[in-house]
Amino acid sequence: MNTKDIVYIALFAALTAVLGLFPPLTLPVTGVPVTAQSLGPMLAGAILGARRGGLSIVLFLVLVAVGLPLLSGGRGGFGVMIGVTGGFIFGWAISAFVIGLLIEHFWNDLTVIKATLAIGFGGIVVLYALGNAWVAVAADISYWQATVGAAPFLIGDAIKVAIAVAACLAVRRSYPLISKAR
Amino acid sequence: MIRFENVSVQFDQRRVLDDISLTLTEKRIAVVGANGSGKSTFVRLLNGLQTATSGTVTVDDFNPAKDGRKLRRHVGFVFQNPDNQIVYPVVEEDLAFGLKALKLPKDEVHRRIDEILARYDLTDFKTHPSHLLSGGQKQLLAISGVLVMNPRYVIFDEPTTLLDLRNRNRVERAIAKLDQTVITVSHDLDLIADYDRVLVFDQGKIALDDTPANALSKYREMMA
Amino acid sequence: MIAGLYIDGTSPLHRAGAGIKILAMIALGTGVFLIPDWPVVTVILATVLAFYPLCGFGPSVIWAQVKPIFWLLSIFFAVQLWLNDWQAGLLVVTRIAAIVLFASLVTLTTKTSAMLASLERAMGPLRPLGVNPEKVSLAISMVLRFIPVIATVASEIRDAQRARGLDKSILAMVVPLIIRTLKMADDVADAIEARSFDPDETAS
Numbered sequence: 332m333n334t335k336d337i338v339y340i341a342l343f344a345a346l347t348a349v350l351g352l353f354p355p356l357t358l359p360v361t362g363v364p365v366t367a368q369s370l371g372p373m374l375a376g377a378i379l380g381a382r383r384g385g386l387s388i389v390l391f392l393v394l395v396a397v398g399l400p401l402l403s404g405g406r407g408g409f410g411v412m413i414g415v416t417g418g419f420i421f422g423w424a425i426s427a428f429v430i431g432l433l434i435e436h437f438w439n440d441l442t443v444i445k446a447t448l449a450i451g452f453g454g455i456v457v458l459y460a461l462g463n464a465w466v467a468v469a470a471d472i473s474y475w476q477a478t479v480g481a482a483p484f485l486i487g488d489a490i491k492v493a494i495a496v497a498a499c500l501a502v503r504r505s506y507p508l509i510s511k512a513r
Numbered sequence: 514m515i516r517f518e519n520v521s522v523q524f525d526q527r528r529v530l531d532d533i534s535l536t537l538t539e540k541r542i543a544v545v546g547a548n549g550s551g552k553s554t555f556v557r558l559l560n561g562l563q564t565a566t567s568g569t570v571t572v573d574d575f576n577p578a579k580d581g582r583k584l585r586r587h588v589g590f591v592f593q594n595p596d597n598q599i600v601y602p603v604v605e606e607d608l609a610f611g612l613k614a615l616k617l618p619k620d621e622v623h624r625r626i627d628e629i630l631a632r633y634d635l636t637d638f639k640t641h642p643s644h645l646l647s648g649g650q651k652q653l654l655a656i657s658g659v660l661v662m663n664p665r666y667v668i669f670d671e672p673t674t675l676l677d678l679r680n681r682n683r684v685e686r687a688i689a690k691l692d693q694t695v696i697t698v699s700h701d702l703d704l705i706a707d708y709d710r711v712l713v714f715d716q717g718k719i720a721l722d723d724t725p726a727n728a729l730s731k732y733r734e735m736m737a
Numbered sequence: 738m739i740a741g742l743y744i745d746g747t748s749p750l751h752r753a754g755a756g757i758k759i760l761a762m763i764a765l766g767t768g769v770f771l772i773p774d775w776p777v778v779t780v781i782l783a784t785v786l787a788f789y790p791l792c793g794f795g796p797s798v799i800w801a802q803v804k805p806i807f808w809l810l811s812i813f814f815a816v817q818l819w820l821n822d823w824q825a826g827l828l829v830v831t832r833i834a835a836i837v838l839f840a841s842l843v844t845l846t847t848k849t850s851a852m853l854a855s856l857e858r859a860m861g862p863l864r865p866l867g868v869n870p871e872k873v874s875l876a877i878s879m880v881l882r883f884i885p886v887i888a889t890v891a892s893e894i895r896d897a898q899r900a901r902g903l904d905k906s907i908l909a910m911v912v913p914l915i916i917r918t919l920k921m922a923d924d925v926a927d928a929i930e931a932r933s934f935d936p937d938e939t940a941s
Contacts, residue, residue, distance in 0.1 A: 334934060335926040337872055341879035342887070342922050346914070348880070349887045367907065378915060390876055397852035398741040398844045401884075408742050408844030409759075410802055413766060414837045415809050468770075470813040471829045472820070480812075494908050501912045506919050562927055582935050590931035597924035602881040614933035644885040658932060 339379055339508070343387035344394070347371025351403035365487030366403040372423040373454045373495035376430030377446070378502050380509045385428030392424060418465025422458045429453035434499065438509050446496045454495065455488050514538050515559065520568035522554050529554045531717040532568070543705035543725065544698045545732060546714030552698050555714065556668050559696070560588040572666070586615065589659035593671040595651035599643045604635065604654060607643055611662045629657045633687065649680025656687060669697040673704055702729055739881060741849035748792040750846045755855040758843045766836050775828040782835040785842065792846055802841040803834065810834065853877065875934070879925070890917050
């Protein structure tokens, strides 16, 4: 890992923190809040690749864990992380890693469809699998019940996947950082 | 002493520096030229941030391509935007960053930090967050971070571009007072008006190499 | 620098080492899941709550920790009441509350700097696995340094987009922000290397 990799990792951790400063949108009807922060892991994976992207989110989570209020709404510390939604927060790091792996795999002929598959799978399927499993254990309900409970949040995440796909493709043209090494 | 022998730098198909040979012994050297003329690449060769495609660069007894890391302690580099150069969240931590590589004893580290802070009127900001400094103070902190290492050469890459007039003047005075050999890349021609030697770059070659009095008037004509 | 969530005090918990508190937190988190018995977990929760006044924290501090999860806990209780009985509901709610309140207590009584120091100590033995504590602490410092810088860039971009009538578009905001961040990364990496940072010196 060279100096530039360390800088990329740190800057995307900082970027994820800054995305948490944007005021959340509230979806009509359901009243579910949508924050820009969960774009951070998607962008980190899709732009930096698996290793650097995953590590940048790990770094962000370390800073939240040591007590800095970097989660959206100024939250932070162990309480939020191991609370009910902890699976979603820890899941961000794995989500970024998986997105990175898939984007690297598709890199040479990345299309809108492939990027949507990669970011949608890592950012929704993987993330919700981990997050819902955590909720199911914490609330002592079945995995299926947790999944139903989390469904309203899917709308916001689908919007974020679309944004991340567009951003990933735009940045790939002007500033490609992933080279298909395998 | 800095010596370039038939130095060329090629990026993909583009020749950024083309067969440069020269010897620099003056204390104040200015490098000017249009954007993309090769001037930034030229100074980046001096501390090994850039390596030559062919030819050799020698700085004192070092070859930057080989001894880049050792050489960087002798050749300080101040960049245009201090926000990208200050890497620690607190002023004194940032000054200590470069010193870590020198492996100095703790009290020597503190002594050097206090001395440099006093020199640039930053003593009161020692434990302040770096991002709360003004633009001019940030540039002085960036300069301090380099000078605290006691380099023999200091390269300034457009040090005044982002500053207002008052801060530009402060930085100009700070540079003028340095004992070190200074190499300044600048579009700010007043900044280098009393330097010893001016190199004008044009399309990867040295178009003019003269005193400021001669070189700058011709450069102004070239750019008209 | 960004202020942490730490609240100053002199209680035994404030003075205890960060490592011990984190271990206690893990033990408590595991414990409440191993004992699926609501009276025991309720006693544990009461004990955790008793620590708050001991550390000099009033009811408002406790409420600040519970508030973000209050509606979720209510839903969980209702779901358990519907599926099982009130005892099951109480177990779920007291369990989560005990974990969250104790974890928050650790955060509230430990300075960020103390956490970072114990993190650095914990990383030492991981060196053979390729973890380099110097690189990690440089990375941590850089995040703290660059959050305000990137936040400033973000507000500049937002102003520019607003001037062009694009203030509703998140994409118009995010793409330039990423590009600016990546360009910044190039310059920062150069500046770090120019200041003699050697990523290989301490072997990774």
